[in-house]
Amino acid sequence: MSLAVNRGLKRLLLALLLCSGGLNLSARDYAAPADTSNTRFRPSSLIAPLTLTGIGALGLTPWWEKNINIPVNDWVHGIRGPHETVVDDVLQYLPLLASVGLSLHKDYHEGWQDRIVLAATAFGLEVLIINGIKYSVCETRPDGSADDSFPSGHTATAFAGAELIRMEYGGWIGAAAYTAAAATAVLRVYNGEHWCNDVLAGAGLGILCAKAAFWLLPLERRALGKVSFLPYFATDPKSGATPALALLVNF
Secondary structure: OHHHHHHHHHHHHHHHHHHHOOOOOOHHHOOOOOOOHHHOOOHHHHHHHHHHHHHHHHOOOHHHHHHHHHHHHHHHHHHHOOOOOOHHHHHOOHHHHHHHHHHHOOOOOOOHHHHHHHHHHHHHHHHHHHHHHHHHHOOOOOOOOOOOOOOOHHHHHHHHHHHHHHHHOOHHHHHHHHHHHHHHHHHHHHOOOOOHHHHHHHHHHHHHHHHHHHHHHHHHHHHHOOEEEEEEEEEEOOOEEEEEEEEEEOO
């Protein structure tokens, strides 16, 4: 059965490559969005994310832990009881995926390549920053399961996606994305996975990563403009023709 599936997948990939006709998937061909104002750095744009992150950092102090973190956690635990949910594990990715998925809509199809780059950059920055802080601070989670509570990675992922959507689309779409991000933060506290300051810092860092992704976009456009991807077939005496992708860099 496994062999049949593998053969089926190989045939599918071969068919896709044949249909592509050797299409050059060069990043140089993609059109930048008409509005590039988001790519310009403004000091004022740091106020909200740094404020949230700063307040979250205060939660590492004994006073905050005694007067806010522990009372909030005890109150939430009384509401939750033995019941937990895994909705937040899925919900965290919804805004980030939506930031790319919306580009498939006829009203938002311009610059879809940019949106992929933005989402990948924001997520990459968030993973590096969040994990770097987690394993430096080593804050114990409310349920005692691990020492990587601060800051909340789920919340950072959700708010990074929400901010991408707000900056790109605005309006009710941005409000809906932020609602999903806020729900993720609340559920992380509800499930006893994080203290309230963890999600505040996670939200701030997620927003900051989204903004940084826009600021880095012009540099990434220039870099990707020198890169092309070309599908081809790699031959092997045992497995035969295998679909592959060549990376071409123009200097």
